[in-house]
Amino acid sequence: MAFLEFHDVVRQYGEGESAVKALDHATFDIEKGELAVILGASGAGKSTALNILGGMDRATSGSVVLDGRALTAASESELTDYRRFDVGFVFQFYNLVPNLTALENVELASQICPDALDARETLEKVGLGERLGNFPAQLSGGEQQRVSIARALAKNPKLLLCDEPTGALDYNTGKQILQLLQDSCRNNGITVALVTHNSALAPMGDRLIRFRSGKVTEICVNEHPTPIADIEW
Ligand SMILES: Nc1ncnc2c1ncn2[C@@H]1O[C@H](COP(=O)(O)OP(=O)(O)O)[C@@H](O)[C@H]1O
Ligand SMILES: [Mg+2]
Numbered sequence: 350m351a352f353l354e355f356h357d358v359v360r361q362y363g364e365g366e367s368a369v370k371a372l373d374h375a376t377f378d379i380e381k382g383e384l385a386v387i388l389g390a391s392g393a394g395k396s397t398a399l400n401i402l403g404g405m406d407r408a409t410s411g412s413v414v415l416d417g418r419a420l421t422a423a424s425e426s427e428l429t430d431y432r433r434f435d436v437g438f439v440f441q442f443y444n445l446v447p448n449l450t451a452l453e454n455v456e457l458a459s460q461i462c463p464d465a466l467d468a469r470e471t472l473e474k475v476g477l478g479e480r481l482g483n484f485p486a487q488l489s490g491g492e493q494q495r496v497s498i499a500r501a502l503a504k505n506p507k508l509l510l511c512d513e514p515t516g517a518l519d520y521n522t523g524k525q526i527l528q529l530l531q532d533s534c535r536n537n538g539i540t541v542a543l544v545t546h547n548s549a550l551a552p553m554g555d556r557l558i559r560f561r562s563g564k565v566t567e568i569c570v571n572e573h574p575t576p577i578a579d580i581e582w
Contacts, residue, residue: 552574
């Protein structure tokens with residue numbers, strides 16, 4: 350049994366003639382400690398899959414199991430606990446609380462988790478040791494995304510979900526953020542699912558999962574992921 354199993358998942362919106370299958374019998378696995386790149390064009394179903402993995406949405410049918418626990422069978426309160434304690438999220442727009450400092454934003458997440466990492470140390474790890482007392486508006490986009498990564502990592506999550514995390518960043522800043530995610534996965538054994546529409550990023554992961562029209566069209570295990578520094582696009 351894989352660490353994460355996403356099996357035969359359908360997510361349908363609407364009924365009858367207007368029904369849309371955002372996911373159409375999508376199947377993939379991710380092993381513990383892997384960085385999985387989920388690649389596909391806009392509308393392919395990537396965010397829908399990530400939202401189901403994050404316990405923010407539910408599959409219409411199919412089975413999603415993480416570390417032996419079936420999300421698809423979870424009650425609402427079990428899903429709430431799952432979102433709080435077991436998953437970290439990084440979005441395109443950083444979603445920081447504007448009137449809290451970088452440190453306070455990370456503490457907000459770490460304080461609710463029993464196995465949390467130290468907020469200050471986690472911010473140091475992402476290169477923001479000097480910016481602990483800054484508010485989001487005083488930080489660049491790249492720095493704000495580092496705070497949101499620290500916030501997710503400080504929860505010490507079973508799974509880190511990143512939906513187009515560099516979508517709002519310039520090329521070089523985006524590359525630094527991807528490097529940080531690649532390093533975090535490698536050095537701390539974190540399992541990461543990284544959603545992107547940028548096919549140049551395909552070789553950076555341990556596993557490539559390609560989506561098209563709600564279906565998984567390719568799964569590729571990569572024994573030798575390419576360091577971000579060596580990828581150009
Ligand atoms: N709440 C919704 N209601 C209706 N259709 C939706 C909804 N959310 C997503 N979709 C549709 O599902 C498909 C997949 O969307 P999404 O998962 O956001 O794709 P991606 O993240 O790959 O761009 C798209 O056709 C989108 O329009
Ligand atoms: Mg999306």
